[in-house]
Amino acid sequence: xxxxxxxxxxxxxxxxxxxxxxxxxxxxxxxxxxxxxxxxxxxxxxxxxxxxxxxxxxxxxxxxxxxxxxxxxxxxxxxxxxxxxxxxxxxxxxxxxxxxxxxxxxxxxxxxxxxxxxxxxxxxxxxxxxxxxxxxxxxxxxxxxxxxxxxxxxxxxxxxxxxxxxxxxxxxxxxxxxxxxxxxxxxxxxxxxxxxxxxxxxxxxxxxxxxxxxxxxxxxxxxxxxxxxxxxxxxxxxxxxxxxxxxxxxxxxxxxxxxxxxxxxxxxxxxxxxxxxxxxxxxxxxxxxxxxxxxxxxxxxxxxxxxxxxxxxxxxxxxxxxxxxxxxxxxxxxxxxxxxxxxxxxxxxxxxxxxxxxxxxxxxxxxxxxxxxxxxxxxxxxxxxxxxxxxxxxxxxxxxxxxxxxxxxxxx
Amino acid sequence: xxxxxxxxxxxxxxxxxxxxxxxxxxxxxxxxxxxxxxxxxxxxxxxxxxxxxxxxxxxxxxxxxxxxxxxxxxxxxxxxxxxxxxxxxxxxxxxxxxxxxxxxxxxxxxxxxxxxxxxxxxxxxxxxxxxxxxxxxxxx
Numbered sequence: 001x002x003x004x005x006x007x008x009x010x011x012x013x014x015x016x017x018x019x020x021x022x023x024x025x026x027x028x029x030x031x032x033x034x035x036x037x038x039x040x041x042x043x044x045x046x047x048x049x050x051x052x053x054x055x056x057x058x059x060x061x062x063x064x065x066x067x068x069x070x071x072x073x074x075x076x077x078x079x080x081x082x083x084x085x086x087x088x089x090x091x092x093x094x095x096x097x098x099x100x101x102x103x104x105x106x107x108x109x110x111x112x113x114x115x116x117x118x119x120x121x122x123x124x125x126x127x128x129x130x131x132x133x134x135x136x137x138x139x140x141x142x143x144x145x146x147x148x149x150x151x152x153x154x155x156x157x158x159x160x161x162x163x164x165x166x167x168x169x170x171x172x173x174x175x176x177x178x179x180x181x182x183x184x185x186x187x188x189x190x191x192x193x194x195x196x197x198x199x200x201x202x203x204x205x206x207x208x209x210x211x212x213x214x215x216x217x218x219x220x221x222x223x224x225x226x227x228x229x230x231x232x233x234x235x236x237x238x239x240x241x242x243x244x245x246x247x248x249x250x251x252x253x254x255x256x257x258x259x260x261x262x263x264x265x266x267x268x269x270x271x272x273x274x275x276x277x278x279x280x281x282x283x284x285x286x287x288x289x290x291x292x293x294x295x296x297x298x299x300x301x302x303x304x305x306x307x308x309x310x311x312x313x314x315x316x317x318x319x320x321x322x323x324x325x326x327x328x329x330x331x332x333x334x335x336x337x338x339x340x341x342x343x344x345x346x347x348x349x350x351x352x353x354x355x356x357x358x359x360x361x362x363x364x365x366x367x368x369x370x371x372x373x374x375x376x377x378x379x380x381x382x383x384x385x386x387x388x389x390x391x392x393x394x395x396x397x398x399x400x401x402x403x404x405x406x407x408x409x410x411x412x
Numbered sequence: 413x414x415x416x417x418x419x420x421x422x423x424x425x426x427x428x429x430x431x432x433x434x435x436x437x438x439x440x441x442x443x444x445x446x447x448x449x450x451x452x453x454x455x456x457x458x459x460x461x462x463x464x465x466x467x468x469x470x471x472x473x474x475x476x477x478x479x480x481x482x483x484x485x486x487x488x489x490x491x492x493x494x495x496x497x498x499x500x501x502x503x504x505x506x507x508x509x510x511x512x513x514x515x516x517x518x519x520x521x522x523x524x525x526x527x528x529x530x531x532x533x534x535x536x537x538x539x540x541x542x543x544x545x546x547x548x549x550x551x552x
Contacts (some may be wrong), residue, residue: 341450341473343534348417380450380471411422411474 001293001301003393009034009289010391020354023396028174028200028332028387029358030222033286037225040285041278051274053251067277070284071267077287078217079208080234083266087275090231091199092123094218095168097233097246097270098195099127103135104244107193108165112137115164115192118366119144119151119173124197125366128168140164149176149334149371150324153184160188167192171201171217175362175383176323177306177332186213193239199223203389204302204331206295209234221279225286225390230279233270240266247272290390298390302331305388309333309397316401318408320377334362334383336375337404339412342384345404348411353403358385415524416475416531425478430485432467439548443541445533450476452537456545463487463495468538475522475531480538482519492546502539506532 007013010032015022024032044066050059052067068082075082088094102108114128118141132139140159144151151173167189172179179201186194195216198207202217203224209217214234221230235243245252245263249272254262263269290298306329313319313335322334337345342359349355360382361368372379386400434440434455443452450472457465466484471477487495502519504511508526525535 341471343473343475343531344417347528347531351416378471380473411417 001297001390003301003391006034006293006391009036011035013391017354017356018351020352023353023355023399025386025388025392025396025400026356026358027389027392028223028385030228031203031225031389032391033227034225034289036289037227037282037285041227041282044278044281049277052277053268063277066281067275070280073284073287074232077206077291078234079210081237084209084234084237084240086233086235086240086267086270087280088218088231088233089229089276090220090222091121091197091218092231094231094233095123095195095197096127098216098218098235099131099168100246101243101270102166102193103131103137104246105242107242108135108137110136112166113140113162113164114138114166114168115140115142115156115159115162115189116168117142117144117151117155117170118370119149119176119178119364120168120170120366121174121197121199122363122365123199124168124170124195128166137165142169144367144370147324148322148374149173149367150178150328151180153181153188156185156188164189164192166195168195168197170197170199171207172204172330172332173323173364173367174200174332175334175364175367175385177329177334177387178324179328179330181328182212182214200332205299215239221283221286224283225289226283227279230276230283232283235270237266240270245269245272249273251275293390299330301390302388302392305392305394305397306331306333308394309386309388309400312397312401313404316404316408318412319404320375322371322383331389332385332387334385336377336380336383337408337412338377340407341380342382344411345384345407348407349400349403352406353399355400355403357400358387359383416522416528418521420521421478422474424481425474427481430467430481431469433469434465434467437465439545441541441545441548443537443544445472445476445537450534450537452476452480452541454538454541454545456542456549458492458549461493462489462491464489466542472537473534475525475534476537479522479525479535482522483538483542486517486519487542495542495546499539499543502536506535 012032048062050063052064071082071085075085116128142155146152193215198217198219202219215236217234222228252269252272254264310325318338320336323329346359368381437455437457439456441454452470455467501511513520
């Protein structure tokens with residue numbers, strides 16, 4: 001894949017940071033936006049904008065068609081049907097919707113069991129934990145016993161006999177980049193409702209919800225070249241039909257009387273309020289852009305970069321690497337420098353080399369605890385994280401490695 | 413090179429002098445920077461209205477470690493009312509407002525923290541913890 005040829009599609013890559021060319025390695029937090037996505041928003045607001053579903057006039061029907069075209073496009077992308085695609089603001093709202101709706105519908109109740117892992121992003125951890133306190137279901141934790149935060153199939157196997165009602169797992173860790181074997185997890189927990197947090201998975205690979213037999217899949221648009229504020233909740237039709245909506249309001253109703261309210265059909269039952277039309281249109285454009293590149297091409301490119309970076313970083317004796325470091329690690333590398341705090345690493349890389357990486361606990365404090373117990377360093381409860389996307393190159397990795405050598409020389 | 417990582421600031425960050433437990437402290441106050449996980453434990457001993465001893469344990473970035481050592485160096489031996497005055501001036505300094513450089517002495521070598529809003533929390537961790545400790549002592 002020729003990543004350099006894509007540069008002209010991303011105007012922000014022309015920016016200078018402290019006089020240096022920007023090297024953007026914070027893609028797991030959010031990706032940059034290509035011109036076609038930004039222009040699709042402009043085109044919508046300039047020429048086709050109106051509220052959806054309500055009006056009779058021309059603009060209202062254009063806007064409605066745009067939203068429903070987008071829904072079909074995303075349904076095709078996931079091999080789902082359009083009524084199973086719900087627009088949300090992002091993975092966080094999608095996961096909250098699932099968890100809250102399951103308890104409100106009584107599908108999760110006092111004697112139920114929910115299995116999560118301790119490598120989850122807080123968005124797929126805190127909702128299940130907090131609701132377990134209120135609704136008294138049992139929360140089970142699968143902990144990573146593999147290399148530095150790597151979760152193994154055995155770590156799940158021990159919970160098969162528990163027969164959890166819900167299994168909520170990440171498709172790929174936002175800290176270690178480990179892709180979980182969702183197919184195996186599905187086979188192990190045949191009868192459980194399987195919720196997959198795809199925030200770090202869907203941007204990197206084609207996910208077929210029917211083939212994997214997922215009950216729920218969530219992801220965010222902004223991590224795959226789309227705008228912020230748009231996300232997707234895929235849910236199996238027969239489950240969504242049984243579920244009470246999480247949010248109430250306009251559009252999601254059928255008939256409202258003083259006594260009670262009946263609900264709209266799927267997917268509108270779960271879309272209370274005016275949807276983020278521009279976000280949806282931008283996300284559809286982003287998916288189109290990614291499909292033009294080819295999801296397989298993209299996946300191979302990112303894997304190649306990841307392996308290259310792991311090898312280069314392994315040569316630095318002052319770097320401690322987290323995660324599996326094997327064929328299951330995609331797009332994300334977490335590490336620490338011996339004797340230098342991650343904040344100082346990130347600050348130095350930015351100011352001296354124009355390199356953007358992420359540092360902190362990455363919204364995964366339980367995983368930081370796991371790493372802390374395995375680290376040979378004085379673990380700072382945080383890591384440095386470099387993450388790649390379509391426009392990154394081996395030169396970016398080389399710049400990172402050179403930058404880290406300088407950080408160590410200056411601050412270590 | 414970079415304002416925040418000048419040799420003198422890095423040296424302050426690595427200073428060991430004040431990094432120790434104190435068994436006879438009047439109060440021990442913990443502070444946490446939630447955005448990065450930095451933690452500090454501040455041991456405070458006041459005698460006759462003056463800061464007699466001050467030390468800390470904890471880990472963190474260069475900004476937070478240097479700031480802690482500069483703070484301890486500056487406030488040791490000072491009457492509490494002066495420390496409150498110093499604290500107010502430190503807050504003004506990080507906000508980019510006018511402040512009394514002579515009063516802050518060496519602390520002002522980190523004046524440029526004002527240009528890095530993302531790092532102000534790191535810088536302020538020790539100062540906020542000290543402020544909390546003094547309030548606690550004040551309440552008795």
